[in-house]
Amino acid sequence: MCICQGGAVCCLIVLNKILTLDLDADTSLGSDLIHSILDQLRQWRSDADHLFLLDVDTVPSSTWPVVAFNVEVATFMAKVVSRSSSVLTSDEWDFVLCSLVAWFQTVQSASLSHQRGPHVMALTTAAARLLSATAEIIYFAVPRSPDDFSPNLISEWQDVFSASVFEMALPLFLSLAAHGENSTWMVVRLLFVGKASTSSSIITSALTTRRTHAHLRG
Secondary structure, three states: OOOOOOOHHHHHHHHHHHHHOOOOOOOOOOHHHHHHHHHHHHHHHHHOHHHOOOOOOOOOOOOHHHHHHHHHHHHHHHHHHHHHHHHOOHHHHHHHHHHHHHHHHHHHHOOHHHHOOHHHHHHHHHHHHHHHHHHHHHHHHHHHOHHHOOOOHHHHHHHHHHHHHHHHHHHHHHHHHOOOOOHHHHHHHHHOOOOHHHHHHHHHHHHHHHHHHHHHHO
């Protein structure tokens, strides 16, 4: 599988640029194309698992194309969740949420010095944007229009994914904030990737989730 020089990374960059533009429904990516792209990503995951930095011990600084591929995949997922989440099937949501948790597991496993390196920071930022987009949809959009989404999405998020991802994300953000001269812009970029009011609500929900699971374990 070619991921650079006209390969997967370039294709994903173009798709992400299209999704970034303020396009109307007639010119944005259709549901069939979104399903096809996600199917292709899942096939690549099956055929070339080493290219996906999902729950791995290190982020290889010497292989930037692999990091760039994961950044663009996470970016694509974030944009689809933000703009077209209602078209996602249960299996596609599982793929997105499992990838989200696994990327944070990868970042968490890196030492602090590596977490502040450009390769890990790029992946962390992309994963944080995906987390922000996912949490905003699940906490705000799904309750308003539950019939438009996978029926078990909220329960699966609460029971399986949210505690794991927030238990990794929040300490990571705090650790980055406590070290280094650039701590302020790092935290702002990582945490407040959406509207301030939305991010505040998400963080409050995350803390509540952590306390609930801690109480259940206790």
